[in-house]
Amino acid sequence: MKAIFNSRIIETSDYLIKTSNRSFCYGDGLFETIVTGHGRINLIEKHIHRLKRGCKVLGMEFPNDLEMNSLETMIQKLQAINGFDGDIRTKVIVWRDSGGLYTPNLSSASFSLEVKASNSILFQGIDQVDVSSEIHTQYSPISFAKTTNALVYVLAGLEKKENGLDEVILTDPNGNLSETHISNLFWIKESKVYTPSLTTGCIEGIMRNTLIDLFHKNNIAVHEVEKTKEALRDASSVFSTNASGIKYLKRIGNWNYESPENFLTPIIKQLQQP
Template identity: 35%
Template sequence: MNFINFNGDIFPATQPVLQISNRSFRYGDGLFESMRMIRGELKFAEFHAERLRNGMQALGLEGVSAITADFLKQKVVELAIRNEEGENARVRLTVFRDSDGLYSPSGNGFGYSVEMSPTTEAQYVSNTKGLIVDVYEELTKPANFLSNYKTCNSLIYVMAGIYRKKRSLDEVFILNNNGFLCETMSSNVFVLFNKTLYTPSLGEGCIAGVMRRVIMEIAGDNDVPVVEAQINPNILNEAEEVFLTNTSRGIQWVMGFNSKRYFNKLSKMLLDKLNESL
């Protein structure tokens, strides 16, 4: 049986724990982190805790100091032991405003939940077949002070996912409200062009991805120039490589966009360096 952690108590995953008045359900009033436990250790816990604290402060939640790397590690290990998941799992931690009220909340305390699902992978594994990706243009993502966090308001990604399935794509690029490249449904974007690695800057509205941060550091350590920029999606027709990053999957390389086909030499090297760092 799979178990979850809800506000510090362990429940069977099939047991209802949310009341209909929960603000994450009613208003998307919360944040979440997607994380990986590899070989019994929660990876990049400091980065996840930092982003979560920053997001909670942006939402005006109280008690932010309780969210530390040690807190995240403890909750993940406790749940893994209860679930008998082994040493490798994907983890989602959700934080929500735990109060009554309509749009104006009656308080700003927070509640949380932790879920996990097992995986057999003890490292990050490359996708053997490159992704086929297109641009989703029906909705754009606004760039504002909440855009860098993984909020519980995820309708743009849901609609992009419906678009992706209808067109039998592997992923879709999401643009910001100014028409520039932002991210994909679940990942940050990197584009290799003229021997320089480009990724949308945080000011363009993309998620401040933990794996984005890690890959930028690894690239810099290996003499690969990295530029955070405003990126016109037309560059996708000229780029040498395009790859996506998130903490759950590591690096996924893109094979095709329209009639353009890409290599994956750099993404493979960075993935090897990422696994070495684990």
């Protein structure tokens, strides 16, 4: 399968990083996962904006070849070369060029681009969910972005697997709801929408921000809050969002929830615009 490394087409099987790679050694890098397709609104520009913000915080140069027009062209080229139809999941990784130890010597960056076919459903339910008892998010100047140091989410994924869950919810050190191990978190109570504040250390998801904008445009109140898991006790519906779409949670521990499909139908239709 073909991928792109610094604008050059390569075979994925040939792509070997050096042991001095700063993403490999120190997690000194960022990534974006972008899902595109005919039935989905184009969110590429928002992904680029978050990537640029992350590069600025890390003091790393943003690769010019990842600007909107060239990134779209590269995605389409890889889709055609690899023979993928339908929705496409693109992973973009940017890392600082080698040099230095904890303190880097350079600000220049390299990048890779890989695409895969995506069968993700835009709206679906999941059954078994619970709140992590051990793993916590932590706010920092870079916590809004997706970094290549994702050990918190790896550990949360292991806890989810060990407990036979479909998803696990993370809290911050103060016990405030933050996010799931792969998505942002929302809940509905009395026709109002709530989502954890970025101060809890949750990632500032592209789909999260898109939904907040759509809620506002549809005159639906959205509150970004610091609340413990008890806030979910009286919620009518709970759902999570990421690049793939929306998943509604049927059960968290012993608490059961209804599907938010009717409430979200106008929003989902707007997400499906070509």
